[in-house]
Amino acid sequence: MKALLPLLLAVTAPAAAQTPPDSAQSDLVQTSLDKALRLTVPVMVNGQGPYQFVIDTGADRTVISSELADRLALPEDGKATLHAMGGKGTVRIVRIDSVQVSTNIARDVRAASLPARNVGADGLLGIDSLKGQRIVMDFVAKTMRVEPSSTPEQAIPVDGEVIVVTARTRLGQLVMVDADANGQKIWVVVDTGAQNSVANSKLRSLLVKRNSAIEIKPIDMIDVLGRRTPADYTMVDALRIGGMRLGNAAVAFADVHPFKLFDLHKKPSMLLGVESLRAFQRVSVDFTTRKVKFLLPEESGIAPPVLAAQDLTPAS
Numbered sequence: 001m002k003a004l005l006p007l008l009l010a011v012t013a014p015a016a017a018q019t020p021p022d023s024a025q026s027d028l029v030q031t032s033l034d035k036a037l038r039l040t041v042p043v044m045v046n047g048q049g050p051y052q053f054v055i056d057t058g059a060d061r062t063v064i065s066s067e068l069a070d071r072l073a074l075p076e077d078g079k080a081t082l083h084a085m086g087g088k089g090t091v092r093i094v095r096i097d098s099v100q101v102s103t104n105i106a107r108d109v110r111a112a113s114l115p116a117r118n119v120g121a122d123g124l125l126g127i128d129s130l131k132g133q134r135i136v137m138d139f140v141a142k143t144m145r146v147e148p149s150s151t152p153e154q155a156i157p158v159d160g161e162v163i164v165v166t167a168r169t170r171l172g173q174l175v176m177v178d179a180d181a182n183g184q185k186i187w188v189v190v191d192t193g194a195q196n197s198v199a200n201s202k203l204r205s206l207l208v209k210r211n212s213a214i215e216i217k218p219i220d221m222i223d224v225l226g227r228r229t230p231a232d233y234t235m236v237d238a239l240r241i242g243g244m245r246l247g248n249a250a251v252a253f254a255d256v257h258p259f260k261l262f263d264l265h266k267k268p269s270m271l272l273g274v275e276s277l278r279a280f281q282r283v284s285v286d287f288t289t290r291k292v293k294f295l296l297p298e299e300s301g302i303a304p305p306v307l308a309a310q311d312l313t314p315a316s
Helices: 066-071 200-208 257-261
Strands: 003-006 009-013 029-030 039-045 046-056 063-065 076-084 087-101 104-114 124-127 133-138 143-148 162-167 166-172 171-178 177-183 189-190 197-199 218-223 230-243 242-253 269-272 282-286 291-295
Touching: 039 124, 063 066, 066 104, 076 104, 087 200, 104 257, 171 177, 200 242, 200 269
Parallel strands: 003 218, 046 124, 063 104, 189 269, 197 242
Antiparallel strands: 009 076, 029 143, 039 046, 039 087, 063 124, 076 087, 087 104, 133 143, 133 282, 162 291, 166 171, 171 189, 177 230, 197 269, 218 230, 230 242, 282 291
């Protein structure tokens, strides 16, 4: 019998221009955990709430549960194509006047409306609501900071070491290329909306070829459209990002739709989920500077390199 793994990454077709957050303040938000062990934050929708949303760096459009959209009487604003783990589908769009996390406000947001049973929370906060912002996830303190990219970043703890990876961009997503799994170079997309990491078959063939005795378990993954995708779940001995190596990283192997969408299906690639991010004390994602910073666990003894970057042009 297959295990069931909820992976709720949602990547939509390019959204209409949104009004960026209008606050210049830095805000510390106490987080909660949803059933998939993702961090959720309290969000005000049109001044009402708070409601629990997952901050999803893998989604370019904010999602709200259809139950909450109906309760708030949000006006419909047509339909759009939404790209999820299991493929694409047409979804209802609703218009939200304001989406607020503490004092940071995104205005005039066109959000996809999906059943709560598939979203796994009241909504997903996509990068359309996070433009110009920096997200800082502190897995030790269980807090999340939402702050403008223009503000100075919080101080590094005494004796703390940080890996700084300047990501490339692809369809608005941040893609890191200074990474490898079991010594094989890989492409990595940070996806805070997914519980576990997902890798494509190109990476799997290379890893299994190097270790034929690797233990693999069949699972099913469910996306925000309610579609199930079969996958093989295993542990990767050595996952490296920048100068940091992670041992025994849990990975699900499947050729999910985002790899093709980002033109990464022919390259060994991975969507880095929350379970892998928890190996660090703190992770920050800055959408303006394209920098992803990892605060290493104590006593890591690894020097923090700073890496260069360039943009990627999406495939036509």
